[in-house]
Amino acid sequence: MIPRTVFTEEHEQFRDTVRKFLEHEVAPHHAQWEKEGQVDRTLWTKAGEMGFLCPQAPEAFGGLELDFGYNAIVDEEIGRTGFTGIGWGLHSDIAVPYIVNYGTDEQKDKYLRRCISGEVVTAIAMTEPGTGSDLQSVRTTAVRNGDHYVLNGSKTFITNGQHADLVIVVAKTDPNAGAAGVSLLLVEADSPGFKKGTNLDKVGMKAQDTSELFFDDVRVPAENLLGAEGQGFIYLMQELPQERLSVAISAIANAEAALGWTVDYVKERKAFGRPVSSFQNTQFKLAELSSECTAMRVFVDRCLELHYSKQLDVATAAKAKLLATDFQCKLLDECVQLHGGYGYMWEYPIARAWADARVQRIYAGTNEIMKLIISREMLKDG
Numbered sequence: 001m002i003p004r005t006v007f008t009e010e011h012e013q014f015r016d017t018v019r020k021f022l023e024h025e026v027a028p029h030h031a032q033w034e035k036e037g038q039v040d041r042t043l044w045t046k047a048g049e050m051g052f053l054c055p056q057a058p059e060a061f062g063g064l065e066l067d068f069g070y071n072a073i074v075d076e077e078i079g080r081t082g083f084t085g086i087g088w089g090l091h092s093d094i095a096v097p098y099i100v101n102y103g104t105d106e107q108k109d110k111y112l113r114r115c116i117s118g119e120v121v122t123a124i125a126m127t128e129p130g131t132g133s134d135l136q137s138v139r140t141t142a143v144r145n146g147d148h149y150v151l152n153g154s155k156t157f158i159t160n161g162q163h164a165d166l167v168i169v170v171a172k173t174d175p176n177a178g179a180a181g182v183s184l185l186l187v188e189a190d191s192p193g194f195k196k197g198t199n200l201d202k203v204g205m206k207a208q209d210t211s212e213l214f215f216d217d218v219r220v221p222a223e224n225l226l227g228a229e230g231q232g233f234i235y236l237m238q239e240l241p242q243e244r245l246s247v248a249i250s251a252i253a254n255a256e257a258a259l260g261w262t263v264d265y266v267k268e269r270k271a272f273g274r275p276v277s278s279f280q281n282t283q284f285k286l287a288e289l290s291s292e293c294t295a296m297r298v299f300v301d302r303c304l305e306l307h308y309s310k311q312l313d314v315a316t317a318a319k320a321k322l323l324a325t326d327f328q329c330k331l332l333d334e335c336v337q338l339h340g341g342y343g344y345m346w347e348y349p350i351a352r353a354w355a356d357a358r359v360q361r362i363y364a365g366t367n368e369i370m371k372l373i374i375s376r377e378m379l380k381d382g
């Protein structure tokens with residue numbers, strides 16, 4: 001064991017609270033929520049009461065202003081349990097930080113307290129039916145008309161899409177300016193002309209509400225522009241490393257847990273009159289996966305440590321996301337194999353984790369896009 005050094009005693013106390021909450025408030029219901037396609041909405045307000053949402057939000061706006069380690073603990077505990085229906089990470093680590101980092105005091109005052117309490121669930125809508133990886137090609141437009149923007153377009157695959165009360169929409173305020181024409185707008189879900197599509201039927205993460213969103217002449221007050229017009233693409237590039245670190249954190253936590261479930265299983269399960277753990281193939285697989293887990297854990301923890309001091313650069317965050325999610329999927333595939341046919345049964349956590357993990361290599365920028373980011377940094381002049 002290599003001792004972890006990224007968390008304090010306070011962090012670990014917080015972890016205990018999160019862990020107990022998940023045991024009592026989520027474990028008994030998650031399978032049912034998978035059937036319903038979304039978690040119970042009260043889970044958000046319960047989490048708010050417990051102080052699990054937006055730990056970094058500033059004190060001036062009702063937050064605790066804690067470090068990112070608290071977000072990481074929530075991500076780890078959700079990763080460890082495989083309760084992937086819970087969209088707190090998207091809210092706390094990804095969407096709300098845009099309001100914290102680029103919002104006006106009025107916007108923060110209007111929304112942050114309710115984001116912290118779970119009364120307002122957030123989403124971020126970048127991807128469109130026609131474009132995902134190529135963000136600057138979004139076709140949703142926001143045309144200024146007096147004191148409003150008129151928003152038209154559609155988005156897809158949006159996490160928290162059904163529960164969302166407030167969506168950060170990536171739109172073109174100048175369709176001819178490429179990346180320089182991209183802006184971010186805070187759009188309230190009850191705005192006339194804003195419609196949520198059906199909850200999408202996914203291969204995994206079945207309790208997570210993921211939706212299409214439609215904007216038909218939605219009048220968004222000009223004061224809901226987030227940051228400056230035309231700066232949206234830059235803001236996205238600045239915030240994506242934290243999103244990618246969160247994905248890496250959940251990936252390694254889930255991989256470690258899955259390896260633990262597999263160790264338990266192979267000790268119990270017998271074949272040819274012997275425990276599956278007695279076969280050399282099993283032992284070698286476990287040893288290889290455990291060694292890789294150790295290396296990955298050290299790397300991701302070091303990235304987290306760098307992020308505490310705002311030193312995690314874009315390419316390193318991309319490396320963390322690429323390596324941790326590729327490894328998570330590889331490990332889960334091996335662990336399913338060691339479970340035999342039971343590994344393919346939905347009632348087994350390993351089967352769910354295997355299905356849930358696949359998207360980790362696709363969202364938050366595909367792993368191919370991570371390779372582009374890393375190689376661009378390597379090949380740049382000077």
Ligand SMILES: Cc1cc2nc3c(=O)[nH]c(=O)nc-3n(C[C@H](O)[C@H](O)[C@H](O)COP(=O)(O)OP(=O)(O)OC[C@H]3O[C@@H](n4cnc5c(N)ncnc54)[C@H](O)[C@@H]3O)c2cc1C
Pocket residue numbers: 090123124125126127130131132133134156157158159160202205210359362363364365366367368369372
């Ligand atoms: C469950 C789920 C939740 C999601 N949540 C959100 C969310 O909350 N908000 C949001 O905005 N989006 C979300 N997404 C969307 C996700 O970010 C996109 O699916 C992803 O960015 C890929 O975009 P795409 O699907 O359009 O694939 P495409 O961009 O069409 O890519 C198709 C393939 O081409 C490859 N490719 C593309 N460009 C290049 C290139 N230049 N070089 C090499 N290969 C390339 C890709 O890597 C991929 O393998 C979610 C998706 C899923 C499935």
